[in-house]
Amino acid sequence: MSFINIEFKARTLHSDRIRQYLIDHGAESRGTDAQTDTYFNVAHGRLKLREGNIENNLIWYQRTNQAGPKQSDFILTPVADAVALKQSLTNALGVKVAVVKRREIYFIGNVKFHLDVLEGLGHFVEVEASNKIEDIPVERLREQCEQYRLAFGVGDDDLVQFSYSDLLLEKAAAK
Numbered sequence: 001m002s003f004i005n006i007e008f009k010a011r012t013l014h015s016d017r018i019r020q021y022l023i024d025h026g027a028e029s030r031g032t033d034a035q036t037d038t039y040f041n042v043a044h045g046r047l048k049l050r051e052g053n054i055e056n057n058l059i060w061y062q063r064t065n066q067a068g069p070k071q072s073d074f075i076l077t078p079v080a081d082a083v084a085l086k087q088s089l090t091n092a093l094g095v096k097v098a099v100v101k102r103r104e105i106y107f108i109g110n111v112k113f114h115l116d117v118l119e120g121l122g123h124f125v126e127v128e129a130s131n132k133i134e135d136i137p138v139e140r141l142r143e144q145c146e147q148y149r150l151a152f153g154v155g156d157d158d159l160v161q162f163s164y165s166d167l168l169l170e171k172a173a174a175k
Contacts, residue, residue: 067159
């Protein structure tokens with residue numbers, strides 16, 4: 001089944017303040033996950049295998065590269081045997097890049113929050129308002145993202161338009 005996120009990603013120097021906001025507003029913590037997202041070469045959209053202690057999914061998605069809230073159409077497939085699936089996908093498609101991160105995961109209703117740390121890239125906050133658990137109009141999802149962007153003090157200059165995979169590939173190309 002396909003779902004929609006309205007989401008934004010931003011660089012932050014205020015992870016502690018954002019974490020406290022989430023706690024103060026009753027966010028459910030799902031814990032901290034050490035994750036590796038392996039991106040595969042595909043002709044359409046993006047395909048990544050997420051391996052972690054909390055989340056293990058094959059994720060296909062497509063979205064435009066733009067700063068600020070953007071729509072992401074995605075299909076999420078739970079994975080029981082990530083090692084075998086990774087080997088099959090690597091053999092069939094080839095690996096584009098691997099993203100290694102430490103991710104704190106929180107939820108308030110249908111909105112998922114990530115506080116991420118990526119070696120060499122820094123600290124980030126991601127907000128994903130989703131219609132996965134209930135049918136919510138896209139405009140309401142956009143409003144939720146904007147509400148949290150303002151609450152977290154995320155300015156336009158903080159917003160990141162690219163995925164972590166793009167940022168890592170750009171960094172590697174600059175070397």
